[in-house]
Structure formats: C-alpha cells, structure tokens
Amino acid sequence: MDAAMNQVLEEQMEWLVARWNAENPDATPLVVEALTEEQRESLEREHLAREVLIGQAYVDKMAAEDMARLELEKTNPKKDPDERSYQSYRENWEWKYAEEFGSFEATTLIPAMCFTDKPTKPGVTNPKRSMQIFSVKVEEIYGDLHWLLDVFGIVAVRDDLDHHRNIIFEHKRDNCQTLNEEDPYLVLTGPTRAPVTLFGPMHFDITLKVKRINELENKDLSLLGFRYECCKSINYQASKGECALRSCVSSQKRRSKLSTLELTCGIVASSIEATISVRIVGGSWPDGFSGRFIASTASVSHMRVLLLNIGEQSVCVLLVGPGQMDSAGGSLPRLQASVT
Secondary structure, eight states: HHHHOOOOOOHHHHHHHHHHHHHHHTSSOOOOGGHHHHHHHHHHHHHHHHHHHHHHHHHHHHHHHHHHHHHHHOOOOSSHHHHHHHHHHHHHHHHHHHHOOOOTOOOOOOOOOOOOOOOTTTTOOOEEEEEEEEEEEEEETTTTTSSEEEEEEEEEEETTTSSSSSEEEEEGGGGGGGESOOBBOOOOOOOOOBOOSSSOEEEEEEEEEEESSSGGGEEEEEEEEEEEEEEEOOTTTTTTTGGGOEEEEEEEEEEEEEEEEEEEEEEEEEEEEOOOOOOOOOOOOOOOOOEEEEEEEEEEEEEEEEEEESSSSOOEEEEEEEEEEEEEOOOOOOOEEEOO
C-alpha cells in the first residue's frame, strides 16, 4: 500500500473516531494512534452498516417521492418542472442535513484563515481536494428575454464541511449586475472559503432573476439545485489511488427557466489555502495606467484566470491554492477565480 493510500485511510479513520467520540460522550474517548486492529475493524463495520441503512432509507424515500410526484403531476400537470426539481433538491437536503446543520438558506460559518493566528500542530493538517470555480456564464436566453439583462439572485456551492451555502455570487434587486451578449459572465465575488471535497462531489444552488421595472414582473432566469460531477475520473468514495490524485477541469451546461448556464470548474487534487493582500503602499495609482493580476494552478496550468483589473477599486486577493488567488470582495473582472 503506497503512502498516499495510507494517508487517505488514516484520514478516514480519524473522521470515524471523531464521530464515535461525539456520539459516545460518556465513554472513554478513542485515540487513533492507540486503536487496536479489532477496534479499527469494528469502526469500519459500523460505518459500512450505517451507510447501508442510510442508502436504503434514501432509496425508499426517493421511490416514495417519485410516486407522490407522479400523483401530483396527474392532478397538476401545469406545475413547472424546474420548480418541482428544485423543490425536490431542497426537500432532499432538509431530510439529510436540516437536523444537524439547520436552515437550508444558512451560509457557511467556516471562514478562510481559520489557523492564521493559531496554527495547528505539525502533522495534523494536510492538503485536500478542492474545487476551483472558473466561471458561470449565461450561455443562452429564451422566451421574451433580450440582452441587456439586469441580473440578481444567488449562486452558491455546498460541500462536505458543513453543507451550507458558500456564496460565489449574490446581488440584491437594487444592485443588479448587467450582462450583455458580448460579456455574459457573472462576476464571482466568492467563495468565502475554499470548498473542499472530502467524500463526494459539490452541489450547486442557483436562484437567478431578471429585474423588471415592476417588481411583480421580474423574470426567473435560472432555478437549479444539483450535484456537480466535475471530473468523472475522480473516485470520490474510494478517495485513493491515481484517480484521487489527478486534477482536472470540466464544463457543464444546465438549462432551466429562461436560460442555459455554463459552469466551468476544476478539481485541484492537493490544495492548501492561504491569504495575501495586494495594495499600493506609496503614492497613488496614476491616471491612465492599468494592470492585471492573472493566476493559474500548476496542475491545471492551461486555465489562466484574470483576477483583477487595477484601476477600478482596491481589492483584497486571496491565494487559496497552489498558484491560485481569489477575492474577498470589491470590484472584480468576470473571470475572477473561486476555489473549492
């Protein structure tokens, strides 16, 4: 067994021990380093049995929901299929996570820079797989929509750490982003921290609208809740071997409501999070001069990302992966990077 696989298995065992200790607060806490082979096998068997029960309950629930959905469609055939799909996504999330994590609309409480002032002990932390969100593009529009579009709403990604919304785009109705046919990309101002893939793919949660003069006449641009299989080559569940160590990039197109969105994302197989700031420390930026910050990731170096156009506003830029930068806020270009 190679070193990478050993590391992954030890990480899984650490997680199983932490869960067992949390569920058995009155028992003597388990310590990974002190586990016997029998204890390790017992934890793995308990985990497998739990996963089987959860999986069967999920299958039964989905079957019941499918039957209920078919009955509903018979009585209400005009129900919007995009609305039904999003409602199913939300109900599934609430069934799985609401008891432990709370509201569906809650945003992640895990910040970036968790250990800047209080570093963890050596050997406790190690690089993880994360998602790089390169762009979200309005690929096509339908119906009575025409360019220009004043767009508002939310685009968020959810990961295994807390399953809450990690916002990458958020605009209120009174502060829309205007899209045109030549530049139909959303300006991504997130995530607030790197989305991490521990046990499975990410999920996207998208609710976008187009502003009209009369608020009651606002148009639904996109309504999506879905699992994003970024790179088919990665075995999320096994999390070992070559497939778990290879970075990759892919694009997906998703149609709903009055648009098709194209999301371009990548999995960075071994990433870390760091933070830097860029500022002018003397003088001022000369009128008529401009500059750009461009970053790329060594493992997907063909994806060049324009992060910042100097000359607009001062922006805090985050280095969130090997060779990756992200913004903590401010005015950004359309290809500002988001790291998972």
